[in-house]
Amino acid sequence: MTQTAPAAFSVSPALKAVYQRDGFVHVPSIISREEASEFRAAALSATARLGAISDNAMFRQSVNVWREDSAMAKLTQHPNVAAAAEQLAGVALRLWHDQILIKPALSSKPTEFHQDQPYWPHSASTHPISAWIALVDVPVERGCMTFIPEAQGRTELPPTSLAAQQGFFDVAPDLMWSARVTVPLRAGDCTFHHGRCPHMATPNFTDEARVAHVVIFVDAATIYTGSKHVVTDPLGLEAGAVLDGEMFPRASSFTR
Numbered sequence: 001m002t003q004t005a006p007a008a009f010s011v012s013p014a015l016k017a018v019y020q021r022d023g024f025v026h027v028p029s030i031i032s033r034e035e036a037s038e039f040r041a042a043a044l045s046a047t048a049r050l051g052a053i054s055d056n057a058m059f060r061q062s063v064n065v066w067r068e069d070s071a072m073a074k075l076t077q078h079p080n081v082a083a084a085a086e087q088l089a090g091v092a093l094r095l096w097h098d099q100i101l102i103k104p105a106l107s108s109k110p111t112e113f114h115q116d117q118p119y120w121p122h123s124a125s126t127h128p129i130s131a132w133i134a135l136v137d138v139p140v141e142r143g144c145m146t147f148i149p150e151a152q153g154r155t156e157l158p159p160t161s162l163a164a165q166q167g168f169f170d171v172a173p174d175l176m177w178s179a180r181v182t183v184p185l186r187a188g189d190c191t192f193h194h195g196r197c198p199h200m201a202t203p204n205f206t207d208e209a210r211v212a213h214v215v216i217f218v219d220a221a222t223i224y225t226g227s228k229h230v231v232t233d234p235l236g237l238e239a240g241a242v243l244d245g246e247m248f249p250r251a252s253s254f255t256r
């Protein structure tokens, strides 16, 4: 698979300022359209081969595909994605996990508002950042992301259900009245969002599946708390230790 974009990807100071203010930012062409098309085929084949941990009207979700699929590992470890994530976060990062998220064609359900970090067994991670990479064109009608800007400082909120329409607003009723920003993406574009930025994804009303790959980074200094999570449960990690080891490589190892 060809990597056409330059290895030393650079995010402009203006985009970095937007990310730090809003908690999310749109980065066009993080990979080329040709790469997106090749990774779309790889994602569909990996999902069919590896199976999914969730498969419902919201999405088909396959986690940590980079461990099992060499084609998708190239996207998870893409130097542009890692470089942009570290520049936006402004701290050293490590990979937490990746996931392919496919919203089925026609009448899928929305992914309801939530923050990501409350699901994770982490402490000492104040700069978690996810790269949501569109592998097909994702207009609003195909299941694109919607964000609530300037709410990433809300670190006190508990986890909420991805399926419950009111779930997030039950715990953060004031944010019900905040402006929301919906970001359609062309294939190869990416949004980065902070792990505390509230977000949702619209339903897919089109006749083509929405294929996205999400690469999630956390602070390199993140501590494993011992709480249950599908990624860490099988690993026998020690609660209170730095999240480390071959499952959680440093982002800087991808940027070379």
Ligand SMILES: O=C(O)CCC(=O)C(=O)O
Pocket (backbone or CB within 6 Å): 059, 101, 103, 111, 116, 130, 132, 199, 200, 201, 212, 214
């Ligand atoms: O793509 C979706 O349906 C939801 C994605 C999401 O919530 C995330 O990447 O954190």
